[in-house]
Amino acid sequence: MKYSIQAAMAALAAASALGMTMGQGIAAEAVQADANAKVDYQGTLSVLTKFGAQQLAPYLVGVAQHYEKLHPGVKIELIQESDDSVKDKTKTLVASNSLPDIYFSWTGSWGGNFVRGHRAVDLTTVIGPDTEWGKTLTPAAVQAFMYNGKYYGIPLYLDAKFMGYNKQAFAKLGLSAPKTFEELLSSCETIRKSSMTPISFGNKEAWPAIHYVGQLLAYDVPQAVLEKDFNPSTAQYSDPGYVAALSQYKQLIDSCTDGGASVNGTSYSSAIQTFSNTKSAMYYQEIIEFDQSASADSALKVSDLGFFTLPAPKGAKGDVKAIEGAPEGYMISSASKNIPLAIDFMKFVTSKQNGQVLSASPYGQPSATIGGASESNMNPSVVAGLKEIASASYLMPWLDTVNPPRVASAWLSSLQALTGGSMTPEQVMEQVKQAAASSK
Amino acid sequence: MANSGLARMEGAALSNAAGEPAAKAGRPFRHWSSLRWVAVAVILVGWFVYYPIVDNFIVSTTDEDIFTGETTNIGLANYERLLHDPVVWVALWNNTLYALISIIFQVGGAFVLAALIEGLGSERQRRFWRAIYFIPSAISITITGLLFYFIYQPDIGLLNAGLRRIGLEQLIQPWLGSEHTAIYAIIAMSQWQGFGYSTLLFAIAIQKIPRDLYDAAVMDGAGPLRRLWSVTLPLTREMTGLMIIVTITGAFQVFNEVMVMTAGGPNNRSQVLGTWLYQQGFIQNNFGYGAAIAAVIFAVTMITGAAQLWYTRRRRIEL
Numbered sequence: 001m002k003y004s005i006q007a008a009m010a011a012l013a014a015a016s017a018l019g020m021t022m023g024q025g026i027a028a029e030a031v032q033a034d035a036n037a038k039v040d041y042q043g044t045l046s047v048l049t050k051f052g053a054q055q056l057a058p059y060l061v062g063v064a065q066h067y068e069k070l071h072p073g074v075k076i077e078l079i080q081e082s083d084d085s086v087k088d089k090t091k092t093l094v095a096s097n098s099l100p101d102i103y104f105s106w107t108g109s110w111g112g113n114f115v116r117g118h119r120a121v122d123l124t125t126v127i128g129p130d131t132e133w134g135k136t137l138t139p140a141a142v143q144a145f146m147y148n149g150k151y152y153g154i155p156l157y158l159d160a161k162f163m164g165y166n167k168q169a170f171a172k173l174g175l176s177a178p179k180t181f182e183e184l185l186s187s188c189e190t191i192r193k194s195s196m197t198p199i200s201f202g203n204k205e206a207w208p209a210i211h212y213v214g215q216l217l218a219y220d221v222p223q224a225v226l227e228k229d230f231n232p233s234t235a236q237y238s239d240p241g242y243v244a245a246l247s248q249y250k251q252l253i254d255s256c257t258d259g260g261a262s263v264n265g266t267s268y269s270s271a272i273q274t275f276s277n278t279k280s281a282m283y284y285q286e287i288i289e290f291d292q293s294a295s296a297d298s299a300l301k302v303s304d305l306g307f308f309t310l311p312a313p314k315g316a317k318g319d320v321k322a323i324e325g326a327p328e329g330y331m332i333s334s335a336s337k338n339i340p341l342a343i344d345f346m347k348f349v350t351s352k353q354n355g356q357v358l359s360a361s362p363y364g365q366p367s368a369t370i371g372g373a374s375e376s377n378m379n380p381s382v383v384a385g386l387k388e389i390a391s392a393s394y395l396m397p398w399l400d401t402v403n404p405p406r407v408a409s410a411w412l413s414s415l416q417a418l419t420g421g422s423m424t425p426e427q428v429m430e431q432v433k434q435a436a437a438s439s440k
Numbered sequence: 441m442a443n444s445g446l447a448r449m450e451g452a453a454l455s456n457a458a459g460e461p462a463a464k465a466g467r468p469f470r471h472w473s474s475l476r477w478v479a480v481a482v483i484l485v486g487w488f489v490y491y492p493i494v495d496n497f498i499v500s501t502t503d504e505d506i507f508t509g510e511t512t513n514i515g516l517a518n519y520e521r522l523l524h525d526p527v528v529w530v531a532l533w534n535n536t537l538y539a540l541i542s543i544i545f546q547v548g549g550a551f552v553l554a555a556l557i558e559g560l561g562s563e564r565q566r567r568f569w570r571a572i573y574f575i576p577s578a579i580s581i582t583i584t585g586l587l588f589y590f591i592y593q594p595d596i597g598l599l600n601a602g603l604r605r606i607g608l609e610q611l612i613q614p615w616l617g618s619e620h621t622a623i624y625a626i627i628a629m630s631q632w633q634g635f636g637y638s639t640l641l642f643a644i645a646i647q648k649i650p651r652d653l654y655d656a657a658v659m660d661g662a663g664p665l666r667r668l669w670s671v672t673l674p675l676t677r678e679m680t681g682l683m684i685i686v687t688i689t690g691a692f693q694v695f696n697e698v699m700v701m702t703a704g705g706p707n708n709r710s711q712v713l714g715t716w717l718y719q720q721g722f723i724q725n726n727f728g729y730g731a732a733i734a735a736v737i738f739a740v741t742m743i744t745g746a747a748q749l750w751y752t753r754r755r756r757i758e759l
Contacts, residue, residue, distance in 0.1 A: 117507030265617020
């Protein structure tokens with residue numbers, strides 16, 4: 001018995017020592033793309049996408065098949081995840097040092113993590129603003145993936161948040177798109193009297209509330225203050241505009257939705273379905289969701305879908321021409337064995353022709369490629385939304401991807417509490433301040 | 441060869457039975473040679489079961505940045521942080537609540553139901569009711585979670601519609617959206633799903649009890665309740681003990697139900713240790729802290745299991 005215990009302990013200690021070296025993260029080294037590298041059209045490229053939804057999944061499948069046909073020695077393996085699952089999947093792959101050759105990324109601190117850990121290839125020499133490829137893409141979208149003066153991301157499409165509304169329902173009630181936040185609240189009262197839900201809102205996932213608040217913060221807090229607060233080393237979150245924006249958000253919940261607790265118990269997909277079924281008059285949505293809200297098959301027809309930017313409150317002290325949104329795109333893993341091929345594939349994905357397919361129905365994802373959107377085959381609301389994005393003075397990033405994880409988590413949980421009525425705006429800000437202090 | 445092998449085995453048995461000195465003389469050789477046969481299993485179990493437990497404890501004493509691969513040893517700081525994390529206490533309470541309610545329904549309730557079903561006269565009826573109660577257990581937890589999400593839906597959900605129809609509007613709730621009801625709604629769904637499985641296990645245990653014990657009890661004038669209390673209950677004690685262990689450990693490892701239905705919200709009020717561990721590790725990048733939460737789950741389930749096993753063995757009844 002004595003021997004067996006000793007042997008077992010020795011084996012366990014050896015396994016433990018071995019495991020410690022195997023299981024833990026391996027520091028990656030910075031890798032720069034070589035603009036002159038020759039592309040070897042052989043081998044397999046793995047791609048982690050955020051197009052797992054049924055409606056979007058066929059897009060990259062088609063693009064990959066087309067690329068494989070052009071280059072028979074290449075095989076593209078797609079790992080298609082949804083908006084929620086891609087976050088967990090990516091981190092699991094990072095923790096196990098198994099990032100695919102090409103992977104989806106948001107801008108802000110999300111993408112910054114890959115740069116900080118040298119997990120992403122520095123693409124400055126191939127996608128920088130003065131390069132051949134860079135000139136084919138919307139400059140602001142390329143700029144959004146810039147970290148420490150270098151470019152790491154390949155923007156695929158532009159995204160921003162707008163209030164979609166049912167034109168017929170508005171016309172029946174004699175309403176027009178509100179110009180101020182106060183007008184929006186009064187429109188909600190009119191709509192509610194007609195027994196229709198003014199705004200369908202699902203916050204079970206917690207991030208939908210962040211989108212309302214992000215837009216209101218852009219209106220109520222000066223841009224310079226916001227950007228200082230997004231940086232963990234300078235964050236203070238003491239501007240009075242924060243509490244003002246949260247109070248406006250609470251007013252919107254009370255006046256325009258079915259009530260805070262109901263909102264927290266409903267998923268965002270149920271909410272968009274309610275709008276699409278014409279059971280609600282408005283739904284706050286991303287431009288990439290316009291084609292899900294209204295289509296030939298839904299009760300809400302494409303011609304009945306209108307939109308406006310969430311109107312700014314009177315006397316707002318921030319930037320009233322800002323729109324909340326950001327481009328979304330891809331990065332190339334520094335551990336990829338075939339970086340030139342990965343770059344070549346992404347050049348193909350972001351070509352004008354593929355961009356036009358992506359921008360058109362049924363995908364409706366406005367391409368970040370210049371000329372990658374053809375008005376003739378696009379949802380007119382997406383076309384008009386793109387013009388709004390182009391005229392915005394500032395693109396307010398998503399609060400849950402621009403902030404460090406602990407601050408993002410504080411925003412998510414405390415905004416659910418504010419929505420449900422168990423926290424005040426001041427208490428929410430206290431939570432955020434505490435999280436920011438512990439993230440320094 | 442076979443005969444000589446048998447003879448060796450018999451010899452070994454005899455020497456064991458004959459006394460300690462003989463057994464001790466041959467033990468080291470037999471011990472090491474027998475290890476060869478179980479070595480593969482020992483290595484596999486050690487690598488996949490015990491090594492992760494040890495490694496989890498090591499990780500729990502570090503602060504690891506998965507993106508840079510940097511690991512800092514911080515001793516027991518993650519455990520100290522656990523004590524001051526209010527969400528951990530909410531999660532621990534929710535797990536405890538889960539365990540208590542599950543013991544009432546999935547152990548107590550399932551035992552009574554199994555006794556009722558096994559008391560039915562016709563085998564066809566017994567089979568029918570066993571199947572009826574078992575069906576929910578055959579449905580995937582993710583599908584059940586989605587099904588109940590729609591049942592609990594505030595506006596069009598079946599539950600609120602039913603309450604409205606029978607005139608109990610005052611009880612209508614946004615079940616998953618309210619901080620006060622979310623965890624209870626999840627636990628209720630879990631009972632619906634797990635109840636049939638426990639009932640089936642109790643039914644099997646009851647079937648093993650010799651009929652003549654019941655016949656004797658009847659002859660002694662025992663009624664149904666007395667037979668349940670004095671015959672069925674003591675003779676299913678091992679199964680009851682096992683079910684309590686399984687229920688408690690299951691309650692402290694619960695994850696899927698909560699992730700599918702609320703993801704721990706609203707405002708972290710339905711977090712359980714498993715989802716908070718996940719949130720810390722995979723959302724907030726605090727893998728060390730997540731490992732510390734995992735160590736707490738391990739300790740709770742280990743202690744509960746050991747205590748229950750000890751108690752059950754003390755009171756075992758041999759037939």
